[in-house]
Amino acid sequence: MKFSGKNVLITGASKGIGREIARKLAELGLKVWINYRSGASEADALKEEIESSGGSAAAIGFDVTDEEAFADGIKAVISADDSLSYLVNNAGVTNDKLAMRMKVSEFMSVIDANLKSAFIGCREAIKAMGKARFGAVVNIASVVGEIGNMGQTNYSASKGGVIALTKSFAKEGASRGIRFNSVTPGFINTAMTERLSAEVKESYFKAIPLGRFGEPKEVAEAVAFLLSDHAGYITGETLKVNGGIYM
Numbered sequence: 001m002k003f004s005g006k007n008v009l010i011t012g013a014s015k016g017i018g019r020e021i022a023r024k025l026a027e028l029g030l031k032v033w034i035n036y037r038s039g040a041s042e043a044d045a046l047k048e049e050i051e052s053s054g055g056s057a058a059a060i061g062f063d064v065t066d067e068e069a070f071a072d073g074i075k076a077v078i079s080a081d082d083s084l085s086y087l088v089n090n091a092g093v094t095n096d097k098l099a100m101r102m103k104v105s106e107f108m109s110v111i112d113a114n115l116k117s118a119f120i121g122c123r124e125a126i127k128a129m130g131k132a133r134f135g136a137v138v139n140i141a142s143v144v145g146e147i148g149n150m151g152q153t154n155y156s157a158s159k160g161g162v163i164a165l166t167k168s169f170a171k172e173g174a175s176r177g178i179r180f181n182s183v184t185p186g187f188i189n190t191a192m193t194e195r196l197s198a199e200v201k202e203s204y205f206k207a208i209p210l211g212r213f214g215e216p217k218e219v220a221e222a223v224a225f226l227l228s229d230h231a232g233y234i235t236g237e238t239l240k241v242n243g244g245i246y247m
Contacts (some may be wrong), residue, residue, distance in 0.1 A: 001028055001224055001225065001228040001229075001230055002228055002229040002230065003028065003029065003030060003085070003086075003227065003228055003229060004085075004134065004229055005030070005083075005085020005086055005134065005135065005136075006030065006031060006081065006083070006085055007030055007031040007032070007033065007077065007081050007083070007084065007085050007086070008025050008030045008031070008032055008033065008085060008086035008087065008088060008227065009033040009035060009060075009073070009074065009077055009084060009086070009087050009088070010022050010025070010032065010033065010034060010035060010087075010088040010090055011035040011064050011087075011088065011089055011090050011091035011117065011121065012035060012036070012037070012064070012090045012091030012092065013032070013033075013034040013035055013036065013043070013046070013088075013090065014034060014035075014036040014039035014040075014042035014043040014046060014059075015039055015042055015191075016190045016191065016216065017090060017140065017185065017188060017190065017216045017219050017220070018088075018090040018091070018140075019042075019046055019216070020216035020217050020219065020220040021088055021090060021216075021219070021220045021223050021224075022034055022046060022050070022057070023046075023049075023050065023220070024217065024220035024221065024223070024224050025086075025220075025223075025224060025227070026050040026053070026055035026056065026057055027053070027055065028224060028228075029055075030056075030085070030086070031056040031057065031058070031081065032050060032055070032056070032057045032058075033057075033058050033059075033060050033077050034046055034047055034057060034058065034059045034060065035060050035061070035062065035064070035073065035091065036059065036060075036061050037061065037062070037063050037064070037091070040059070040061060043059040043061070044059055046059075047059045058080070060073055060076060060077070064089075064091045064113070064117035064120065064121065065112045065113055065116060065117050065120075067120050070117070070120045070121060070124060071120070071124050074124045074125070074128055078128060083128075083132055084125065084128045084129060084135065085129075085134070085135060085136075086135065086136050086137070086138075086227045087121055087122075087125045087135075087136075087137045087138075088137075088138050088139075088140065088223060088227075089117065089118040089121045089122065089137065089138070089139045089140060089162075090140045091113070091114075091117055092113055092114040092117075092140065092158075092159075093109070093110060093113040093114065094110065094152070094155050094192070095109055095110050095154060095155075096151045096152055096155070097151060098150070098151055099153040102153060102154065106154065107153065107154040107157075108154075109154075110154035110155055110157075110158050111154060111157065111158050111161075113158075114155070114158035114159060114161075114162065115157075115158040115159075115161040115162055115165070118139050118162050118165060118166075119165060121137070122137055122139070122165065122166075122169045122180065125137050125178070126169065126172065126173050126176065126178055129173075129176070129177075129178045130173075130176040130178065132177075133176055133177040133178075134177050134178070135173075135177070135178040135179075136178065136179040136180075136181075136226070136227045136231075137166075137169070137173075137178070137179070137180045137181075138180075138181055138182065138183060138223045138226045138227055139162050139163075139165070139166045139180070139181075139182040139183075140162075140182070140183055140185070140219075140223075141159040141160075141162040141163050141166075141182045141183065141184045141238070142155070142156075142159040142184055142185060143184050143185065143186040143187075143240070143242045143245060143246050144156045144159060145157075145158070145159025145160035145161075145162060145163050145184060146160070146163070146184055146238075146240075146246055147246050159184075162182060163182050163184070163238055166180050166181060166182040166236065166238070167180075167236045170235040170236030171236065173235070174235060179226075179231070179232075179234065179235040180235060180236065181226045181231070181234060181235060181236065181237045181238070181239065182237075182238045182239070183219060183222050183223055183226065183238075183239050183241055184238055184239070184240050184241065184242065185214065185219050185241050185242065186208070186213075186214060186240075186241065186242025186243055186245050186246070187204055187208065187213045187214065187242075187243070187245070188213060188214045188215065188216055188218075188219060188241075189213045189214065189215055189216065190216065193213055201213075207245055208242075208243040208244060208245045209243060209244030209245070210243035210244055211243075212243065213243075214241060214242070214243055218241060219241050222239050222241045225239075226239060
């Protein structure tokens with residue numbers, strides 16, 4: 001894939017899907033900024049892994065729900081590299097519970113971590129990238145933001161909001177040469193799905209046309225495409241990576 005920019009900031013990149021996105025983008029030649037909140041050791045290990053493979057990486061710790069910290073993080077990237085080319089808003093949390101038992105604080109904690117953080121990142125990116133009139137942002141949403149899910153009212157609302165937020169930023173960023181797109185992963189092989197029982201997994205496999213869970217690297221490939229020059233005429237789009245469970 002071809003990239004006109006030189007670096008990328010990935011939030012929540014020390015583990016899971018974010019880690020795989022970092023690996024892929026470093027492999028494709030971008031300097032990768034690995035954001036973490038609490039996984040400093042994992043971020044440092046990923047940085048060393050990327051560098052030992054000939055790539056370029058840096059670890060940067062901040063809480064994406066902290067407006068000032070996120071803005072300062074982007075300033076640190078620009079101070080080091082003179083610009084920010086790409087942003088992947090990947091950081092997120094779950095706090096599952098049936099809606100009738102969910103406290104407002106439990107609802108808002110997920111909204112803050114997933115939706116508020118994406119807003120802050122997109123807003124700060126459009127400021128930073130607007131000066132160069134170039135850039136691209138990919139927001140990691142979820143299939144449950146499109147179809148909903150029992151016990152995930154907060155998560156579904158946050159990810160549905162990310163999809164709508166992405167479209168709005170795409171309209172505001174277009175005149176500045178900045179593209180905004182989202183990816184909606186379905187069931188992906190991560191620590192979260194590893195905890196599911198064999199019976200539950202089998203029931204999901206039957207509902208997924210491709211008959212399996214996706215791999216983090218398949219999400220990473222989709223993100224790389226949307227950031228790349230090959231997607232230069234794509235903005236405001238939602239790319240489904242879900243094995244066909246929702247079309």
